[in-house]
Amino acid sequence: MKDLFFALADRAFSALQPNEVALLNFSGEVTDFVRFNHAQVRQPMTVRQARLSMALIEGRRRNQITLALSGTPEQDGPRLDDALLALRAELPTLPEDPYLLYSTAANRSERIDRGALPSALQTTEDIVETARGTDLVGVLGSGPIMRGFASSLGARHWHEVDAFLFDWSLYHAGDKAVKCAWSGNTWDRAELERRIAAARDQLTHLSATARTLEPGEYRAYLAPAALDELLWMLNWGGVSEKAQRTKQSCIQKLADGQATLSPMIRLTEDTAGGMAPGFDEAGFSKPARVELVNVGRLSGSMVSPRTGAEYGIETNGADEDESMSAMALAPGALPESEALAALDRGLYIGNLHYLNFSDRANGRVTGMTRFATFWVEGGRIAAPANVMRWDDSLYRMLGSNLEALTDAPQWILNNGTYGQRSVQTSRVPGALLRKMAFTL
C-alpha cells in the first residue's frame, strides 16, 4: 500500500499547475474480522480497503475529495487524474477560506511496527477450541493498519502497524458477564488460553444471587476500563480548543477557571506512547506529548490547524475534531492489589456503558454500569450487582469525590471499527470514589 500511495502522490503532483498545492491523506487496512457467539463462529470475513483524500489548494481556495482505491495503479491512477481535473474545474467557484492552514514543511517520517500475526484462519481455530464449552461472544480484528500523508511541497509520512484486538465477553447468564480485551501484534495461543481460563475463574463471582441496589450514593471503585469510558467523554468536545472558545466544552467551567478537578488528575495526549500516527491531516507533525490537565487545572487543549488559524494560536497537531488519540491519565499511589480493601464497602464497577451528558455545561454525565459489577463488603466481593443508572458530575467524580488513583495504569486499544479500525489508545489507572450518585 505504501508504494501505491506514494506512486499515486507522484502522479498527482506531476499533474499540478505552478500555483497549485496538493495534500494527500491515505488510510487503509487489510483486516480479518471474526465474530463469535456462544463460542461459535457468527460472521468471519476479510476486508481489504483503502481510501485517499486529495485536497487541491490555490491561494486560499481549497477543494477536496475522498476516493476508494482499488489497490492497483492501473485502476486508481486514471481515477485520480479525473478527480484532480474535477477539483481544478470547481476550485475557482469556491470562496476563499480564511482559516486554511497546512504544513509547508518538506519533512518526512516513517513508522512501521511489524508483528507476528498468523492467519486469522488459525487464530479462529485457537479461539473456538480454547473457548469450547463457554458462552463466549465478541470479535477478533487482526491485520495491518496504514495511514499516509504526502504534500506537493515535499512532505511524506507513512505509518503502518500490525495489530490485533480480541474484544470479548464470557457470559454466566442473562446480562452477567466478564468483559475482556487482548490487543497486541504477536499472537500467542498459550496467552489466549491463560486469559480465557482467568475469565472462567472470574465467572464464579457472578454465579451468586445478584443484588439490586436502591438509588442513592455509594462508595465506588472504577476499574481502568470503566474510568476509560468516563474519560472519553472529555473527547466529546471537552478538550477541544474550538469547543472551549465557543462555550460548548463539557469542562467549560474548568476552562473558564470556575472549577477544578482533583490535584491527582494529570491528563496528557501522549502521541509517543500511542498507536496513532505522529502527523495530522494537514501534514503537521504532532508533539510527543501535549499536557491538557495538570494538578486538576486546565493546562492545554487540542488545537487543530483550522482552529489555530481562526483564533491566531499555535496548532498542536490535533486532527479536525480536536479529540485525543492517545489519552494518558497519570497513575496514583493506591496499589491496584489493595483497591478492594480500600473500597471496603461499595460498588466495584468493571465497565460503564452508554454515557452521555445530562447537563453538558455543568459536566454532568449519565450512564450505566455493565458487565462485572459487584457489591463489596469488608473489602471482599459479596455479590454481583444488577445494572444501575448513575448520573454525576465530572467535577465530583474526578474532583471532590476522587479519593485515589491506582498505581498500575492499563493500556487500552480503542475497539471502535466504524468505517475503519481505530488507532486511538488510552493509558488509564483505576479510580476510587468517595461516593457516586446512582439514580435508577
Add this chain to the structure above:
Amino acid sequence: MPFDPEFLAQRFRRLAPASDYCSLRVVEERSESVSVRQDRPEPVSASLDHGAMVTVIDGDGIGYAAVSDLSDDGLRWALSRAAEWAALARERSVFAGRAPQLATPEGRYASPTERPVHWSKADRIDVLMRESRACRLSDRIVDWQASLWTVSAQQMLITADSRPEQAALQVFDFTIPGLHVVAHEGGVTQTRSWGGRYNGFCQQGGLEVIDRSGFIGSGRSTAEEALQLLAAANCPSGRMDIVLMPDQMMLQIHESIGHPLELDRILGDERNYAGTSFVTLDMFGTFQYGSPLLNVTYDPTRGTEFASFAFDDEGTAAERTFLIREGRLLRPLGGTSSLQRAQRSVPSLAGVATTRACAWNRPPIDRMSNLNVEPGESSLDDMIGATEYGVLMKTNRSWSIDDSRNKFQFGCEWGQMIRNGRLAEVVRDPNYRGVSRDFWRSLAMVGDAGTLEIMGTPYCGKGEPNQAIWVGHASPACRFSGVDVFGAER
C-alpha cells in the same frame, strides 16, 4: 465508473465457484457535504466510494470478503477468501447444522426523487450562507452552523445461480439539511437545533426534501429559540405528564423499541458490544409492550422515509408489517438468517426483511430500517388540554439506556411547561428517565396524523465490526403520564 451492473454480474457469475450459495453485493456511493460556520464556509467534504461484498455458504458455514478492486483479480480474491472462511466456519457455526436459506432477489427500487440536487458546491454555500447570516441576532449567539449533505447510492445484489436478468437493483437519493445555533451568557450555554440534533431531518429525495423541510428561513427562528432557552428557567423536577414531539419520539422509539426488538440482540450476537435485550423469544405474540394505544410498524414502503427499500441485503423482499399492535408484541426486527436460528426455539416466529449492511465493507445484520409509531386520534391541543401539570419536550440532545434496553434517561433541547391544559413558559434542559415497558404502558394519548413528522438518523450504531446505518422514524406527538422529570444541575 466501476458500477456497471450488467458487466459485473456477468463476470461474477463466470468467476463464482460451485458452492451451496454465493452472492455479490456491489455498492457505489457519492456523497457531498457542505457547511457554513459563523458565515464562513468549512472545507467541503465529498467522496466517491465503491466496493463489493462476496458471501459464500458452505454447509452451515458462512464466509464474507470485501474488496474495492472490482477487476476479475479482485473478485477472484474475494470469492476465494469468502470460500475459505465458509469452510472454516462449517461445523463451528452458530447456524448449527442448518445453513441459512437466502433468497435470489429480482426487482428494482428507486427513491421517489422529484428534483435531483444538481446544485454546485458554490450554490450550496450560497444557500447555507443566507441561513448562517440570519443566525447572527445577538452577541450572545456564540456559534452557529448550517449544513447540507447529499448522498446518491446504487446497489446491486445477485446470486451466482441467478438468471442473467435476475438481480436486485436499488438506487437511493438522500438529502440531509441541518442547522444549529449556540447561545451563551453568564455561564449558561444552550444549543437549539433545527430539524433535530445530529441530522434528525433526513429523507429520501432531492430538492423537494429541502422545500418540505422548512430549512429555508430556519436560521433566524432557530437563533431566536436559542435566545429564548438562554433566558428560560431550569426545568423543574418531579413526577408529571409529558408530551413528546416527533423529534424526541423518534429517539424514544429508536432506543426503547427498535434496539430491543432486533433479533440478533435477542439471540445474543451483540452482547459484547451494543448489548442484549430484555425481550426474549417467548414474549412474541403475548407480551404487552405498551398501552393499547401503541401501534408500531416496520414500513420500508414509505418512499420518502430515510430507510425505504425493496429488498434487504440478504435479498428478502420488504413489506410493511405491524411489530406491535394495540400494545401487544408480535414480531422482532429480524431477517432471514436470524429468523432461521430463532425458529429452532420458536418455530412459529415471523420476522421482517431488515438485515442490512451500512456499506460494501460490512456484512448484513439486523437493523431497524423504517420503524414507526402509527398515528392515533388526538390533536396536539387535545393532548395539551388533557395535561394538568407537565412539560412538552422537543428535540433530543442526550440519550442513554442500559444494555438490555430497560433503564433509559433522555434529555431534550426545548421544554415548555403545561399548566391546567395550557402551554406556559419555556424551560431549559428538560430530562426524563424510566424503564422501557413501564414507560410505553404509560402512553396515554397518541397524536393524529396532523402531528406526525418523518424523521430519522444517519448514525444508528451497532455491530462488530461497527456499522453506522441509516434508519427512519415517523411518529406523531404522544402524551405519557407520571414520568420522572428533572432539569440541569442546580
